[in-house]
Amino acid sequence: MVSISFGFGFDDLNDDYKLVRVTDVKSFNQILPKHVVYREVMVYSLNQSTWKLAERVKDPIDSLMVTQNGALIKNHLLHWLFSDSDHCRIGCFDTRSDKWVRDVPLMQLMAACKRSLGVINGCLCLSTTTTSSGILWMLKDYEAKESWIKLFHVTPLLSSHSFQFTQPFFCFPRESKYEVLLANVDRDGLFWFDIGQPYGRIKSVKRIPAFVGGCLFTESLVQIRGGRHIT
Structure with missing residues (x-):
């Protein structure tokens, strides 16, 4: 293996x-x-x-x-x-x-949970999720264990929307500071979770193929040597 x-x-x-x-x-x-x-x-x-x-x-x-x-x-x-x-x-x-x-440096974590790393606004982020809920942590100070903060908590209320919080996609839309893009891997879907609402408003991402995985990228005006421009 x-x-x-x-x-x-x-x-x-x-x-x-x-x-x-x-x-x-x-x-x-x-x-x-x-x-x-x-x-x-x-x-x-x-x-x-x-x-x-x-x-x-x-x-x-x-x-x-x-x-x-x-x-x-x-x-x-x-x-x-x-x-x-x-x-x-x-x-x-x-x-x-x-x-x-x-x-x-890492905070104390629950034993029975899935974990995934990502980056938001230049800060390292860690998700700890179960089948019904999840927490997204952000490391504000890269050198200090005490600087891990709870960015948001996805509650079990998600079950009423037929979603399971299985993996974060760590992405904020340009027009919002409160919505984060999450991956519902078990059900092949992406959805927005609004951390500014008391219970987290959910909005599915429509017209996309079956979701398997993905990654984030940073746009640049400098072309990588040997690469080609994609439109």
């Missing part, structure tokens, strides 16, 4: 765009089905047009939680969730040095 996740960042020290691939190869042993045999981190450099091995670790103590691609902060810091039987952590990979740096 293999778990793979990607992250894209910019190395401003070397003026280089980099694609990072984190791979966990897990055991097929039924006694230890989640045991990671080894973890491999590969980095692709756009300047050099080559892949290089950044890390290969045998029997890491935790496992990569593949909920989405790496969450990017400050253009060069990519983040992934890792967990073992006792705790969860946020690992940070620096595309400047092509190395893991110190973990991001």
Whole structure:
């Protein structure tokens, strides 16, 4: 069994765009089905047009939680969730040095919940969700554990709208400061949740194909070398 996740960042020290691939190869042993045999981190450099091995670790103590691609902060810091039987952590990979740096401080979390990382307004965000409700946390100060704040809480009232809050999409529309785009993965849909209303007004996104996954991007006037403009 293999778990793979990607992250894209910019190395401003070397003026280089980099694609990072984190791979966990897990055991097929039924006694230890989640045991990671080894973890491999590969980095692709756009300047050099080559892949290089950044890390290969045998029997890491935790496992990569593949909920989405790496969450990017400050253009060069990519983040992934890792967990073992006792705790969860946020690992940070620096595309400047092509190395893991110190973990991001994390608050105490519920044991039985799904977790997913994202970014809103340049701040790292973490969702903790169950089948009926969810909380979106934001790290206001990147260096301080105490700066995690509860951005909003999606209540069980969502069940009356036939939605299950399974994964955030971490996106605010340009015309609103209160609506956030959420992914209803189990039912193949996207919807807006209004954090400015007492019970969260829900508005489905119409005329889209079946939703499987997605990622956010930042528009730029600078074209990536070797890329082509898409209209």
